[in-house]
Each structure stands twice: as C-alpha cells, then as structure tokens.
Amino acid sequence: MMSMNSKQAFSMHPILHEPKYAPLHSSSEAIRRACLPTPSLQGNIFAGFDETLLQRAEALAAVDIVTQKSHPFKPDATYHTMTTMTSMTGTPTSSASHLHHPSVLTSHHHAHHPHHHHHQTQGLEGDLLEHLSPGISLGGMPTAADVASGASHAHSHMAAAINHAQHHHHSHAQAVNVHHSHHALAAHASLAAAAGAAACDAEPDPRELEAFAERFKQRRIKLGVTQADVGSALANLKIPGVGCLSQSTICRFESLTLSHNNMVALKPILEAWLEEAERAQREKMAKPEIFSVGDKKRKRTSIAAPEKRSLEAYFAVQPRPSSEKIAAIAEKLDLKKNVVRVWFCNQRQKQKRMKFSATH
DNA sequence: ATGCATGAGAA
DNA sequence: TCTCATGCATA
Numbered sequence: 173m174m175s176m177n178s179k180q181a182f183s184m185h186p187i188l189h190e191p192k193y194a195p196l197h198s199s200s201e202a203i204r205r206a207c208l209p210t211p212s213l214q215g216n217i218f219a220g221f222d223e224t225l226l227q228r229a230e231a232l233a234a235v236d237i238v239t240q241k242s243h244p245f246k247p248d249a250t251y252h253t254m255t256t257m258t259s260m261t262g263t264p265t266s267s268a269s270h271l272h273h274p275s276v277l278t279s280h281h282h283a284h285h286p287h288h289h290h291h292q293t294q295g296l297e298g299d300l301l302e303h304l305s306p307g308i309s310l311g312g313m314p315t316a317a318d319v320a321s322g323a324s325h326a327h328s329h330m331a332a333a334i335n336h337a338q339h340h341h342h343s344h345a346q347a348v349n350v351h352h353s354h355h356a357l358a359a360h361a362s363l364a365a366a367a368g369a370a371a372c373d374a375e376p377d378p379r380e381l382e383a384f385a386e387r388f389k390q391r392r393i394k395l396g397v398t399q400a401d402v403g404s405a406l407a408n409l410k411i412p413g414v415g416c417l418s419q420s421t422i423c424r425f426e427s428l429t430l431s432h433n434n435m436v437a438l439k440p441i442l443e444a445w446l447e448e449a450e451r452a453q454r455e456k457m458a459k460p461e462i463f464s465v466g467d468k469k470r471k472r473t474s475i476a477a478p479e480k481r482s483l484e485a486y487f488a489v490q491p492r493p494s495s496e497k498i499a500a501i502a503e504k505l506d507l508k509k510n511v512v513r514v515w516f517c518n519q520r521q522k523q524k525r526m527k528f529s530a531t532h
Numbered sequence: 533a534t535g536c537a538t539g540a541g542a543a
Numbered sequence: 544t545c546t547c548a549t550g551c552a553t554a
Contacts, residue, residue: 418550423533434548472536472552495544513544514537521547 378526381435382428388442389426395449399423406445414441428526435526475515479505483512487519 392402400419407416417438424430425438475483486493486501493501493516502509 420534420550421548424549427533429534430549431547437548470537470551474553475536492545511536515535517545517547518536520545524547 376432376436378432381432381439381526384439384443385426385428385435388446391446391450392426395453397449399426402442402445405449406441409441409445409448411441411444430526431521431524432526473508473511475507475511479507483515483519487516491516491520491523 392399397405398419399422402422403417403419405416406414421430421438422442425435425442428435430438482505483501486497490497495513498512498516499509501507502512505512
C-alpha cells in the first residue's frame, strides 16, 4: 500500500490574504423556520421533503437503539465549569493557555460543490448563549517545560500577525498567519527553512506525514514533554506567524486526525520545535544546573446517545441539510438549531480528516 | 483522546 | 452559510 496522492486538489492560489481586519460579525444565532423553496440537491431522491426523510432516518436510527442503550438525557445538557487553572505541577500533564485565538495556519481551498440555499427570512431568537472573551494569562513558564520551551524564555507576548504564504510553482499553498490585531510584524519568509531541511517544502505524502507523526510522538515522549507542553512551547520558537497550539491540536497531529493540509502545514513547525527541544536538552545535559523553579467558561453541549444516533442517520441520508431541515431536525430532537448545525459541520469535517481516508 | 464550539475567510 | 483550523471542556 503505498499510494500517494492527496485527493484534495487545491489550489492555486499563491495565497496571501492580506492581513485583513476582522470585520465584526456577530455570530448568527438561529434562524427559525421560514418558508423555503426547495432544497435543490443534486440528484438526491430525498430532496425536498421533511417528514418523510426524518422518519425514515429515524427508523434507521431505531435499529441501533435496540442494540445499544443509554439513557435519554436532557435535551439541553450543557455543562459549565469554572475553570480554575492554576494547577501546574511538575508532572507532565499540564495545560497551556493563550490569548486569543491564535488561529493560524491556513492553506486550503479548492473549489467544490456549488450548493447553496436560499435566504431564510427572519432570524431571531433570543439566545442565551453568548460568547465572551478570553482571559489572558500565562505568566511564566512553569516547570516541565524547559525542554519544551527550548530553554529559551518567553517574554510573554504573542505575536501577532503576519501571514505568510508560500507557494512555489506548485499547487499548495501554505500560509501561516496569525491574526493580528493591531500591529503587524514584518513578514518574512522561511517556513520551510525552519524545518531545517533540504527540501523545499511540501510533500503531500501521506506516508511521510504518517511516519513523521509517529517519530514526533516518539521523540516527544522521550523528551518527557506532554502534548500541551509542546503546544505552548511553540510560541518560544518565535517563528513568525506561529504562536502556540493546544494540546488538542498536537494530539490530533500525532494521531493524524487533522486534514491533510493542516498536517502539511504543521509539520515544519513541529519539526522545528523538535529539533530545538532536543538541542536544548543536550545543552542542559551539559550543565545540570537547571531551573530555578520551577473567563468565561464555554459550555459544551452534550448530545445524548439517542439523539446522536438520529443525527447520524440523517447525516447518512443527507450530509448537508438545508437550514430548514436542520431546524426540523432540531425541533424533533429537541436540540437547539445551532447545535444541530454545528454537529453537521463537525461531522463533515470528521469525514475529511486524514486517518484512513482512502488514498492511503 | 474527542466532542462540541468559535471565528476568519470565502463563497 | 459553509469550510477549515483550532481550542475549551470532558470523558
């Protein structure tokens, strides 16, 4: 088995999004029912009705229900927790924190399906949910991460901006950019170089990526660093446009549960960290003097098993339900429309992840 | 390790 | 709105 080829063909563009400003957009909340014409689907038999589809899907779901059981839960189970962070122990299992969303690597694009719906009128709904802003924190570098941080110190700052694009003559564009807000730094250029490698850069080889991920994990563990440590330590590398990443992302990288593009974009960064960390460790070995020392809560809705099964059934029939269908499903399952919409989005994303996509 | 969520950017 | 990259909260 060695086939290589990424199936995603993206493209073209040399990228670059200019540091745009974030227009403010308020997140859309929910739109409730409206009347809508027709969900034009592409040759789908089940194209435009609702009840029938829903019932059918549920019937399918029912099959599982027999086999599996869980208790029916509240439709709106959201957990909130007050997070009190402040727990940094020496043990590797820490967490990282950062400022805003350091969103950052992007590349994508490929054109795909032309689907779209119509306008739905009205969208209002008093929603209880709102979002808040993050609290900042992160003061010093605690413990465990000497290696992680590559021994260098952090001046606590995040960077911000820039966006870098890489494109050669090929197809693939990777861009690492951070959203900046105010100032921007200069830009520069070497992402690939950071990898310290010879190659120019992108290698769409699932093989290579998989191998790297494996090695990465292995060496990371050997260094005694946790995924969270790696994530926060990335900021210390000061690679233009690269801030820190969460434990989640590192974990997903190692387990290949990221999109191909994302894997490709992250690889050079993590590779750079790895080298730096190993270098730092060697340095430390030399002199055993070591270290001196050492909100808003987001709510996570919990969709009960039965509802989840129904959603899966609907998804099997129609992965991209129209707004109206989403509303119908939401109502039927007694879930918020937005929850259902997000569920579908996440489901679609899952399908696209690497792991064993196919070409592999 | 993963589920659900947010946000930017592009349609 | 959707996709994508990411992250907080959780199990």
